[in-house]
Amino acid sequence: MQIEWTTYDPGEFYDEMISSPGNPRRAAHAIASYLQRLSAKQLGRRQHAADLAIAEMGVTFTVYSEGTNIDRTWPFDIIPRIIPQKEWTRIEEGLKQRMTALNMFIHDLYNEQKILNDGIVPKKLISGSKSFLPQCIGASPRFNVWAHICGSDLVRDKDGTLYVLEDNLRVPSGVSYMIENRSITKRVFPELFRKHHILPVDDYPAHLFDMLASLSPRPLDYPEIVVMTPGIYNSAYFEHAYLAQQMGAELLEGGDLVVGADDCVYMKTIDGLQRVDVIYRRVNDEFLDPEVFREDSALGVRGLMRAWRAGNVALANAPGAGVADDKVIYTYVPAIIKYYLDQDPIIPNVPSWRCEDREQREHVLANLDKLVVKPANESGGYGMLVGPHATTVERGKFVNLIKRNPRNYIAQPTLGLSTAPTICGQHVEPRHLDLRPFILQSDRTYVTAGGLTRVALRKGSLVVNSSQGGGSKDTWIVDTGGN
Amino acid sequence: MLSRVAERLYWTARYLERAENTARLVRVFSSMMLDLPKGVGLNWRQLVDVSGAHEHFDRNYRTSGERNVIKFMLSDMDTQGSVISSLAMARENIRTTRDLVPSEGWEHVNELHLFARKKLAGKSIPKDRHEFLSEIIMRCQQITGLLAGTMSHGPAYQFVRVGRNLERADMTTRMIDVGSATLIAPGVELERLENRLWTYVLRSLSAHQMYRQYVRRRIQPGQVLAFLLQDTIFPRAVAHTLGEIASCFEKYLPHSEEPLRAALRLQRLVADANTEKLHTEGLHDFIDLLQFEFGNLHQEISATWFSMEMDEAL
Numbered sequence: 001m002q003i004e005w006t007t008y009d010p011g012e013f014y015d016e017m018i019s020s021p022g023n024p025r026r027a028a029h030a031i032a033s034y035l036q037r038l039s040a041k042q043l044g045r046r047q048h049a050a051d052l053a054i055a056e057m058g059v060t061f062t063v064y065s066e067g068t069n070i071d072r073t074w075p076f077d078i079i080p081r082i083i084p085q086k087e088w089t090r091i092e093e094g095l096k097q098r099m100t101a102l103n104m105f106i107h108d109l110y111n112e113q114k115i116l117n118d119g120i121v122p123k124k125l126i127s128g129s130k131s132f133l134p135q136c137i138g139a140s141p142r143f144n145v146w147a148h149i150c151g152s153d154l155v156r157d158k159d160g161t162l163y164v165l166e167d168n169l170r171v172p173s174g175v176s177y178m179i180e181n182r183s184i185t186k187r188v189f190p191e192l193f194r195k196h197h198i199l200p201v202d203d204y205p206a207h208l209f210d211m212l213a214s215l216s217p218r219p220l221d222y223p224e225i226v227v228m229t230p231g232i233y234n235s236a237y238f239e240h241a242y243l244a245q246q247m248g249a250e251l252l253e254g255g256d257l258v259v260g261a262d263d264c265v266y267m268k269t270i271d272g273l274q275r276v277d278v279i280y281r282r283v284n285d286e287f288l289d290p291e292v293f294r295e296d297s298a299l300g301v302r303g304l305m306r307a308w309r310a311g312n313v314a315l316a317n318a319p320g321a322g323v324a325d326d327k328v329i330y331t332y333v334p335a336i337i338k339y340y341l342d343q344d345p346i347i348p349n350v351p352s353w354r355c356e357d358r359e360q361r362e363h364v365l366a367n368l369d370k371l372v373v374k375p376a377n378e379s380g381g382y383g384m385l386v387g388p389h390a391t392t393v394e395r396g397k398f399v400n401l402i403k404r405n406p407r408n409y410i411a412q413p414t415l416g417l418s419t420a421p422t423i424c425g426q427h428v429e430p431r432h433l434d435l436r437p438f439i440l441q442s443d444r445t446y447v448t449a450g451g452l453t454r455v456a457l458r459k460g461s462l463v464v465n466s467s468q469g470g471g472s473k474d475t476w477i478v479d480t481g482g483n
Numbered sequence: 484m485l486s487r488v489a490e491r492l493y494w495t496a497r498y499l500e501r502a503e504n505t506a507r508l509v510r511v512f513s514s515m516m517l518d519l520p521k522g523v524g525l526n527w528r529q530l531v532d533v534s535g536a537h538e539h540f541d542r543n544y545r546t547s548g549e550r551n552v553i554k555f556m557l558s559d560m561d562t563q564g565s566v567i568s569s570l571a572m573a574r575e576n577i578r579t580t581r582d583l584v585p586s587e588g589w590e591h592v593n594e595l596h597l598f599a600r601k602k603l604a605g606k607s608i609p610k611d612r613h614e615f616l617s618e619i620i621m622r623c624q625q626i627t628g629l630l631a632g633t634m635s636h637g638p639a640y641q642f643v644r645v646g647r648n649l650e651r652a653d654m655t656t657r658m659i660d661v662g663s664a665t666l667i668a669p670g671v672e673l674e675r676l677e678n679r680l681w682t683y684v685l686r687s688l689s690a691h692q693m694y695r696q697y698v699r700r701r702i703q704p705g706q707v708l709a710f711l712l713q714d715t716i717f718p719r720a721v722a723h724t725l726g727e728i729a730s731c732f733e734k735y736l737p738h739s740e741e742p743l744r745a746a747l748r749l750q751r752l753v754a755d756a757n758t759e760k761l762h763t764e765g766l767h768d769f770i771d772l773l774q775f776e777f778g779n780l781h782q783e784i785s786a787t788w789f790s791m792e793m794d795e796a797l
Contacts, residue, residue, distance in 0.1 A: 055597065056590050232579050241579070245586070256485050268486050270638060270788045271737050 002040040003421070003428050005032060010430040014160045014418040016081050027084035027478045030196060035079065040426075046188045047423055050078050053184050075471030076181060077422045078188050081433065081453040085199070085479040091154070091162065091437070092447045094346030097337060099150055099439045102167065102324045104340040106146040109323060110136050120339050121332050125356075128407055129326055130377055133285060135292050136320035139309055142215050143443045147324065148316040149208070149280075151175070151451075154347070154435045156418035163350045163415070165434065167333070169317060169325040171282045175204060175438045176239035178452040179246075181474040199449035199477040204438070205246035207446045208280075212247075214442040215314035216277040223277040226250045226267065228257070230283050230299045240282050254283065259303030263310045278314045285319050327376045327410045328354060355402050355409040364411040365402065368395045371411040373402070386462065388414050417462055420473065422455055432456045434464050435475065450475035488583060489642045490789040491576040495584075496630075496646030498573035499592070502566050503623035504654035508533065509556050509566075510616040511661065511687030516549075519679070523671050527552040533660050535774070536564060550608060558603040566619060567603055570596045585633045588626065595622045641735040645784065648724040648731075653777050655719050656770045658684050659711055662704075663766045681707045688719045708766070709758040721773070725750045728780075742783040749776050 006022035017028040024032035035043070054076055083091075108115050109126060116123045126132050151172030153165040182201050186193055209225065216223035227249050229240035244251035256268050257276065266273035281288065287297040289304040307313045323329065331352045334345045353360040353371075364371060373385040385398045402409050419430035437451030453473040454464035464470040512530045519525055528547040531540045536555075539562060544551045559565045574596045577589050599619065602609050609615040627647065634640040662684035681702050685691040690711065697714065698706050714720040729746040732739035752773070761769055 056594055232575075237579075245583075250485055250488075252485055253487070256487055270484055270486055270489050 003035050003038070003043070005036060008421060008428060008430070010419045012158060013416050013430065013432070014156055014158055015430055016083070016156075016418055016420040016433070017079075018421065025082070025084075027480045028082040031080065031082060031192065031476075034192060043423070047078050050076055050184050050188050053187055054180075074177065075457060076184060077431075077455060077457075077471055077473050078185065079421050079423060079428070080185055080474040080476045081420045081435075082476050082478055083435075083450060085477050088199075088450070088477045091347060094164075095152060095437060095439050095447050096445045097341065097343060097346050098152065098164065098167070098333065099147070099441050099445060101337040101340045102150075102169065102333070103145045103147055103441060105336045106169075106318075106321055106324050107140075107144045108340075110139055110146075110320060115336070115339055118339070120335055121329070125328060125407070126323070129323055129329075131285075131320070131322040131326055133320035133323070135305055136318070139318070139320075141318045142217075142314060145441050145443075146318040146321040148211060148215070148318075148441055150439045150441070151436045152439065154437065154451075155350070155415055158416040158418075160418075162347060164333075164347050165350055166327065166330060167325050168436075170284060170322040171236075171317070172436070172438065173236040173239050173282075174436055174452040174454075175448070176242040177472055178438070178448065178450070178475070179204060180242075181452070181472060185474040196476075197479040199479070201449050201475075204448055205243060207440055208243065209247040209249070211440045211442045211444075211446070212249075212278045212280055212314075212316055214444075215316060217311055217314060218277055220277070224250075224267075224275060225278045225280065226252050226276050228252055228254065228279050228281040228283055230287070234282070236282065243280070249280070254287075254298070254300045257301045257304075259301060259307050263303070263307045263312050265301070265304065265307050265313045276313060278316065280316050285322060288315075288319060327374050328356070328407065331410055350412045350415065353411045355406040355411065361402065361406055364409075365399060367411075368398060370414060372414050373398055373409055373411045376408045376410070386414065389462075414462075417456075420453075420455070422457070422473070424457070424459070429459070431459075432462050432464070433473070449477045484583070484638050486789050488580050489638070490785070491580045492583065492639055492642040493646035493784070493789075495573050495576040495580065495592075496627075496643040497650040498569045498576065499623050499626060500647045500650035500654065501564055502569035502573065503620050503627075504651070504657075505534070505556060505564060505566050505569065506616040506619040506623075507687045508654070508657065508661070509553065510613065510620075511658070511683050513612060515661075515680075515683055519676070523676060531555065533657050534564060535657065536562060539563070553608045553612075557609070558606070567599055570599050583634075583639045584630070587633065588630055591622070591626050591629060595619075595626070598622070636735075638735060641731040642788075645728050645731050648727040649777060649780065649784075651719060652721050652724040652728075653774060655688065655711060655721055655724070656773050656777075658687055659708065660767065660770050661687070662707070663762075663770070677704055678702045684711070690717060690719060693717050704762045705759040708762050712753055712756060712758060722750065722753050725753065736788070738787060742780065742787050745776075745780045745783045749773070749780060752776065 005018055005024065008018055009021050010018060017024055017032060019025050105115060109132065115121050116126060147169040149172060151168040151174060153168070154162055155165045156162050179202055212225050213223050225247065227240050227244040229237060229251060231237065231253050234240070241251055250267065252267060258266050258268065258273070260266055265276045265279070267276050283299050286293045287299040289300050289302065290297045291302045292305040293300070305319065308315050308319065330349065331354055334349055337343055337345045353364050355361045355364055364373070369387045371387045373387065375383045385394060387395065417432040417434065419432055421428045422431040424431070433453050433455040435451050435453050438448045440446040453475045454470050455473055456462055456464045457471045458469060461469070508530070515525060516527070527549050530552050531537050531547060534556065540547070540555055543561070544555060555562055555565065557566045560568050560571070562568055574592050577584055577592050602615055630640070630643055634643070662681045681704055682691070685694050685707060688711070694707065694710050697710055710717065711720055713722045715722045715726055717723055725746055729743060729750065732743040732746060756769065
């Protein structure tokens with residue numbers, strides 16, 4: 001399996017490490033020549049060591065469709081994905097800009113609705129959105145920030161342009177894998193970390209803690225911060241536990257909380273009830289409070305919305321923040337940035353067609369075999385159509401879906417996602433990937449150094465989701481002093 | 484600390500201790516089956532009876548030969564208390580309290596579960612039974628030591644300690660049941676056999692050497708019984724485990740009046756036992772009584788810290 005870059009050919013795609021057979025990109029030079037010096041046996045041994053470390057640490061991703069909580073280790077590829085620091089600095093600026101504008105947008109929607117009145121975003125788009133929660137109208141979370149934790153998915157097209165593919169403003173997951181991946185690569189390639197300047201990622205929990213603490217309604221030195229999980233059967237339970245542990249916060253479920261007659265939130269402890277200040281909730285809006293949302297929710301807390309509206313507890317992310325990660329709203333983000341910040345977006349959106357618009361819809365229907373169609377309100381890659389890979393029957397199904405509910409769909413060109421060298425059996429081959437950096441916002445904004453690189457392990461596949469056969473890589477922001 | 488978390492830590496410790504002691508039980512019983520003369524009437528079925536899960540066994544197994552009993556005790560996922568299900572439950576409980584346990588704690592439990600699952604996969608009896616059981620015992624001890632040596636000894640650890648000691652008390656009484664002559668067929672000359680039986684029991688609890696230091700004489704049933712029930716400094720003796728539990732309640736845990744009362748009642752019951760008399764008659768009933776009281780103590784613990792009603796607390 002010894003790596004020979006001269007025979008590694010990413011073809012028509014942009015490869016993150018190798019620009020053309022035999023030629024590593026500048027920031028990846030050192031790692032490429034290092035990898036090439038490893039014998040097949042050494043490389044195999046290191047991948048094996050990584051797999052062992054993962055099994056031991058119990059890095060697992062439960063997949064819903066498997067029913068019970070069967071642990072499945074999430075495949076990890078030891079070859080890191082390299083991004084030069086200069087490029088990263090610009091991406092970081094772009095993400096901060098985007099997050100700031102999105103939070104101003106959400107706050108505006110639940111308060112004055114200036115952007116709707118000015119006709120930048122159509123009113124009926126909001127009134128028809130499942131994710132717009134009337135229960136949140138008039139609320140003012142601290143710093144007017146609603147989405148405190150965001151995971152934005154970035155992809156690179158054939159020509160090397162980086163796009164924002166989507167913003168996850170509800171309960172984005174994956175950050176624990178970013179941190180664990182780094183600790184695994186440090187075990188596997190310790191010598192590389194001694195020699196190169198690679199930006200650290202393990203300070204994320206500390207930043208998360210500070211951000212959450214800044215939201216506390218009580219000015220205390222030690223606010224009571226908790227992580228609220230739907231429970232062990234949730235696919236990201238591992239991450240909930242991990243983050244709670246790293247922050248020294250309680251990990252709890254809805255059943256551990258109660259809202260008192262004073263509209264404050266308390267947790268049930270061996271000492272009796274104890275007040276909670278900040279809830280980092282990993283439970284979706286609709287399950288948060290059976291008094292206001294789904295009555296049958298066993299995951300939530302009766303009265304939680306009352307306590308939040310009264311300002312007695314902070315929820316991160318705030319309920320209703322998901323209104324801005326609707327795929328149709330996404331198409332308006334460049335306009336939203338312009339409207340609130342009077343700036344052009346630093347990172348572009350993927351060009352998109354809104355099926356709601358008659359002309360654009362006709363274009364979409366006529367070109368289904370070239371486009372990717374996405375529903376407005378799904379995540380995890382569910383319910384979408386990848387035109388070029390779909391059968392005639394599948395495409396026909398989408399023609400009907402779009403015609404029946406055009407507001408619910410957008411379409412985008414099929415991007416030729418960039419690739420990176422990945423160990424596949426006995427060879428190193430290019431595999432498509434994306435990147436999910438995490439952004440924290442309260443009165444300050446923080447962006448992770450890199451993020452979680454997800455890789456589609458099946459040859460030619462563009463689907464990187466962990467729930468659909470994806471794996472992950474460590475992501476290195478490398479300071480080379482040049483471009 | 485959260486009530487639910489306290490409960491899970493308590494069960495983590497109980498299941499770990501149960502896995503270890505079930506392994507001890509199977510190990511000692513296996514050597515007894517090899518060593519003791521065939522005529523004494525020892526059979527595998529008795530191992531099921533000692534474990535206290537005979538009803539479950541009878542529902543699921545038709546015969547009680549070695550293969551079935553060993554499978555039942557080691558690798559049956561549906562048996563509460565089999566080594567594999569105890570480890571799986573310990574893993575599940577610690578997995579859901581990972582925020583309070585040092586990460587090595589979780590890693591070792593996870594690895595131990597993987598190890599047992601691999602060794603027991605597709606086999607009712609592991610090939611190298613003795614080595615396998617010894618490794619389970621040793622690794623459980625390692626984890627117990629790891630938690631003792633790396634967790635702050637605040638309330639979270641106290642629930643581990645309570646769980647471990649209560650389970651240990653229960654399992655020590657089950658080991659004593661092995662030594663009680665009830666296993667031996669009526670009419671068999673007991674006297675010479677009895678000493679050997681008690682030696683097994685002591686060995687199974689790693690108590691042989693400590694016992695010799697304690698009495699400095701040959702094995703005498705009444706004395707062994709006194710040692711295993713009433714000694715306050717041997718860690719697997721019932722009186723010691725109850726002392727540990729009472730000290731957790733008294734020194735570290737809030738609102739502990741009711742559980743403490745139950746623990747003290749048990750301590751008195753054990754201290755007042757006439758071991759010289761017990762070993763000749765009534766031992767099995769006494770063990771039953773103790774096990775019933777252990778159940779009560781668990782109820783008190785659960786009512787006080789785990790299942791507190793919200794409305795009461797408000």
